[in-house]
Amino acid sequence: MRSVRAVSLGDNTVYLLELDGTRVLIDPGPDFEGARDLLTESLRGTSPDVVIATHGHLDHAGLGAWWQEQGLPVALHPLDWPFATGEAPSEAEFAALKQLALASGAPPDVAASAAAAIESRRAWSVAARTAQRHPPAGRDRRWPTGLLYRPFLPRLALDDVDVGGLELLHLPGHTPGNAVVWVPSEGWLFSGDQLLPGITPTPALQGHHGHGPASDWRFRSFPAFLGALRSLQALQPTRCFPGHGEPFGDVVAVIEANLEQAEQRLNRAVGALRDAAGSSLYELAERLYPRAVRRRFWQILATVQGLIDVLEFRGLVAYEDGRWRLTQAASTSFS
Numbered sequence: 001m002r003s004v005r006a007v008s009l010g011d012n013t014v015y016l017l018e019l020d021g022t023r024v025l026i027d028p029g030p031d032f033e034g035a036r037d038l039l040t041e042s043l044r045g046t047s048p049d050v051v052i053a054t055h056g057h058l059d060h061a062g063l064g065a066w067w068q069e070q071g072l073p074v075a076l077h078p079l080d081w082p083f084a085t086g087e088a089p090s091e092a093e094f095a096a097l098k099q100l101a102l103a104s105g106a107p108p109d110v111a112a113s114a115a116a117a118i119e120s121r122r123a124w125s126v127a128a129r130t131a132q133r134h135p136p137a138g139r140d141r142r143w144p145t146g147l148l149y150r151p152f153l154p155r156l157a158l159d160d161v162d163v164g165g166l167e168l169l170h171l172p173g174h175t176p177g178n179a180v181v182w183v184p185s186e187g188w189l190f191s192g193d194q195l196l197p198g199i200t201p202t203p204a205l206q207g208h209h210g211h212g213p214a215s216d217w218r219f220r221s222f223p224a225f226l227g228a229l230r231s232l233q234a235l236q237p238t239r240c241f242p243g244h245g246e247p248f249g250d251v252v253a254v255i256e257a258n259l260e261q262a263e264q265r266l267n268r269a270v271g272a273l274r275d276a277a278g279s280s281l282y283e284l285a286e287r288l289y290p291r292a293v294r295r296r297f298w299q300i301l302a303t304v305q306g307l308i309d310v311l312e313f314r315g316l317v318a319y320e321d322g323r324w325r326l327t328q329a330a331s332t333s334f335s
């Protein structure tokens, strides 16, 4: 017998998947006040055999420590273990982000408030790992209280999980160790944050946590994220169970819409670069998102850096003296 039970935990949705007698919980869940009771009640006395975290972010894996204390192993791709153990994001990563804001060409007041925002994010991340009590709910009220993330060492890597009829696919992008759960016989995809209803998520600016070149701290998340979408497209899933919101059908159409939207953004970026004699990251952000860049600096910068990363991979832009310019290849391929 194959069944899925969705449990909503504030803004997140976790799933109890039953596959021929084996129960798999997909995502440990976020650790807000009351989440454990809610989860225990919703599972109605059934206990999963294994807990799989799609990735290491706190709203998905925050209850990992608790599950392991209940005697249940949590599986997470080793590239995301630094999130679970509390090593990531590191002080060095926060410092590198600040540096990125300064080097982006942003005006001094914008760079200063961006640096302040990084400081408060750092404080928040430390508090989530170390606070004894749940912090108050954020302004967006996505969860009843703020979230904790008690550090833990996952007992399993994804490769250690052996459940008949289930495949764990490592699809880096949203994070370096991001994974989805795939049930080929049913066409079911448990997508974590890779595929969500209604929005096209842009991966944040993030480090590769020591698994990339030592000379460059940054993980090129958006090119990888688009590659992951193409891998999912090839699977032709029939139903998607996302980490936020409700399950949905028409999965291939949603994937195609996401890819299409990315191509449109990439074309707009090429257009904006064609009009200018080279552009700093911030200037490009201002040209593409004039109203939002000051208000949502980090989100916009992550989006624009992501676009640049893809264009650089395709050989269409090059960086010189603090500015991005179209290459010869771009002027011939887009003329």
Ligand SMILES: [Zn+2]
Residues within 6 Å of the ligand: 055, 057, 060, 174, 193
């Ligand atoms: Zn996430």
